[in-house]
Amino acid sequence: MVSTFHPVESENSGLGYLPNSNHTPTNSPNQELLPLTAKINNGDALEIGGCDVPSLVKQFGSPLYILDEETLRTACRQYKQAMERYYPGQSQVLYASKAWSCLALCAIAHSEGLGIDVVSGGELYTAIAAGVTPDKLYLHGNNKSVSELNYAIASNCTIVVDNWQELHNLVTINAPTRIMLRLTPGIECHTHEYIRTGHLDSKFGFDPNQLDEVFAFVSQQECLNFVGFHAHIGSQIFERQPHQDLGAVMVQWIKKAAKYSLKISELNVGGGLGIRYTESDDPPSIDEWVQTICHGVKDACIAENLPLPKLLCEPGRSLVGSACITAYTIGSSKVIPEIRTYIAVDGGMSDNPRPITYQSVYRAVVANKMSAPITQTVTVAGKHCESGDIVIKNATLPTTNPGDILVVMATGAYNYSMASNYNRLPRPAAVLVNKGEANLILQRETYQDLIRQDRLPERLSS
Numbered sequence: 001m002v003s004t005f006h007p008v009e010s011e012n013s014g015l016g017y018l019p020n021s022n023h024t025p026t027n028s029p030n031q032e033l034l035p036l037t038a039k040i041n042n043g044d045a046l047e048i049g050g051c052d053v054p055s056l057v058k059q060f061g062s063p064l065y066i067l068d069e070e071t072l073r074t075a076c077r078q079y080k081q082a083m084e085r086y087y088p089g090q091s092q093v094l095y096a097s098k099a100w101s102c103l104a105l106c107a108i109a110h111s112e113g114l115g116i117d118v119v120s121g122g123e124l125y126t127a128i129a130a131g132v133t134p135d136k137l138y139l140h141g142n143n144k145s146v147s148e149l150n151y152a153i154a155s156n157c158t159i160v161v162d163n164w165q166e167l168h169n170l171v172t173i174n175a176p177t178r179i180m181l182r183l184t185p186g187i188e189c190h191t192h193e194y195i196r197t198g199h200l201d202s203k204f205g206f207d208p209n210q211l212d213e214v215f216a217f218v219s220q221q222e223c224l225n226f227v228g229f230h231a232h233i234g235s236q237i238f239e240r241q242p243h244q245d246l247g248a249v250m251v252q253w254i255k256k257a258a259k260y261s262l263k264i265s266e267l268n269v270g271g272g273l274g275i276r277y278t279e280s281d282d283p284p285s286i287d288e289w290v291q292t293i294c295h296g297v298k299d300a301c302i303a304e305n306l307p308l309p310k311l312l313c314e315p316g317r318s319l320v321g322s323a324c325i326t327a328y329t330i331g332s333s334k335v336i337p338e339i340r341t342y343i344a345v346d347g348g349m350s351d352n353p354r355p356i357t358y359q360s361v362y363r364a365v366v367a368n369k370m371s372a373p374i375t376q377t378v379t380v381a382g383k384h385c386e387s388g389d390i391v392i393k394n395a396t397l398p399t400t401n402p403g404d405i406l407v408v409m410a411t412g413a414y415n416y417s418m419a420s421n422y423n424r425l426p427r428p429a430a431v432l433v434n435k436g437e438a439n440l441i442l443q444r445e446t447y448q449d450l451i452r453q454d455r456l457p458e459r460l461s462s
């Protein structure tokens, strides 16, 4: 027998992840801590995509990113269906591949009809190699190099122009280029200051107070096919109002552009929808978020008597974040009486830099003893030479032993993509699971990989 389970507050521990709890799944992946296919199997082990997690670790090693295809595809479809429902016939969802750029993810997003937002030549190369077509590729970035611009132009993708320098570089290149302009909308939202981008003091986008000069300049450039505006207000956002307000702000830009005979046919409202990392996180569903952005743009266009532009959005975290877990093997522990118990895992800040960078909070379960009672509050440490390398502070867990498999939830976004080789740890492998099958999508790095780019100066190598 297989039971589904969901996180609950347990009486004695604060938090447990117990079978048959009364948490009602919402089916919006971003509102769940675990992938939609999560189950406890007969061996009391966590199962994702029909695969037993401890067995995956035996086969592929740890740390291991385990990505659930069904959750990912469900999120893609929910975005597409909601856009179609609230903004019929004229929308495009892009996957913000900075959340996790690799061939498999780009190919899956593309197969679901999504385009891809890239922010570097490397992300562009990955998306093209995955088979994404140029009409669905958008290049962002606040300091694109001339060679990145040339690569994007040669690939026929749309360039989201961020600043004056870039405009001048494009005019110098002087090749026909489809562009959008990124502007800072001046909208504040409540999220970590490092991932806020919409306020005026942001490094991204043109200052909206300079719009007249920008429009006057762009309207004179024959090589530039200026189709629309882009804005992104930040990431891991739970409020709906800022995204509603964004529509109104962007529609004002369309109105202003018309004075320069610039006809705007596209608006891209960015990404930003938050996900559930802990039981207290309560983000809107994908459907609610899409409804908000669509209404924001529609209401403003109706008020200004403007035709509806094509509407794009580019979520990253809410597409892939909840579809993935990271499985670690527990190793050493250290008990400091009356202070704290540390248990250490075989990864840490190199495979998930978010706790040390943003003080992000994660939750974990022990994948090989899912129904065991919660008995301890411990701090899960990584294995790096850095005191701040803590995966989870005060995690409530069952009794653990070396060799147990600790699963950290909701690690699909900004984990692999921000991973490093600090302390020369090889980057972990990633598997895609679906209906009992596991496919390797990212090979584990080897020690040879680590020194592949190293060169000894000649005088030392003899």
Ligand code: LLP
Residues within 6 Å of the ligand: 096, 098, 099, 117, 140, 195, 197, 232, 234, 235, 236, 270, 271, 272, 273, 314, 315, 316, 317, 318, 354, 358, 413, 414
């Ligand atoms: N579009 C643009 C222009 C962006 O800058 C971003 C994220 C997105 C879309 C996607 O936003 P999302 O839907 O994922 O919120 N490393 C940080 C997050 C940085 C977000 C950067 N931009 C983190 O780990 O929280």
